[in-house]
Amino acid sequence: MVILRVVFLFSLLVLLTVSSAISVVEFCVADFNYPVGPAGYPCKNPANLTVDDFIFSGLGVPGNNSNPFKLGLTYAIDKTFPALNGLGISMLRQDIAVGGVVPIHSHRVSELILVIDGPIVSGFIDGNNVAYYKTLNKGDIMIFPQGLLHFQVNMGDKPEFFALAFVSLNSANPGFQTTTCSLFANDLPSNVIEKITLLDATQVHKMKELFGGSN
């Protein structure tokens, strides 16, 4: 009897511990009138929501690719699709023109890519500097583990070929950090960049011009 009671109490404890980690709301559409915190934005009043709050129609068209990477990106993340707030999921559309790339970048969470139109060379680099990369074709998916640097390159041979892929990430706000922009799109002094990258002054100047950096 005593053992049974102990088992019962233990089960109750486990149940309480588990259920305390479960959200008390079913959804929390972001209210941008308040600042974001570690768990996301505060919720809009559910009385004000309609089905349209749960639909995002922006992924049907290519993003603007007038940039050095020839990359069109469309984001379905918390900022553009507030219903994702708190749900740990997001999605992007990537249109890569010929000669274009998804530049090397990282984020806090993992990413799955689904190739709709390839070929795309796709890869990541792990903490031991091992590069895992391969040419992906239509229908292939690949996982990029959280936090690791990764990239994609359009390998099409026709001038008008656009590579197309959709990615999903396990955060509504993945925290994108693109290495090139981190180095060359701000006011970090050129002489510091030369030291920390071993690039020469001409190369750093060229990249600062291209990405709008100063100093």
Ligand SMILES: *[C@@H]1O[C@H](CO)[C@@H](O)[C@H](O)[C@H]1NC(C)=O
């Ligand atoms: C949200 O709904 C409440 C209650 O129905 C209403 O009083 C309020 O004005 C609404 N707020 C907005 C921003 O529509």
Ligand SMILES: *[C@@H]1O[C@H](CO)[C@@H](O)[C@H](O)[C@H]1NC(C)=O
């Ligand atoms: C595309 O982006 C470029 C560079 O930011 C901008 O000048 C241009 O107006 C944009 N085109 C459209 C159609 O938004």
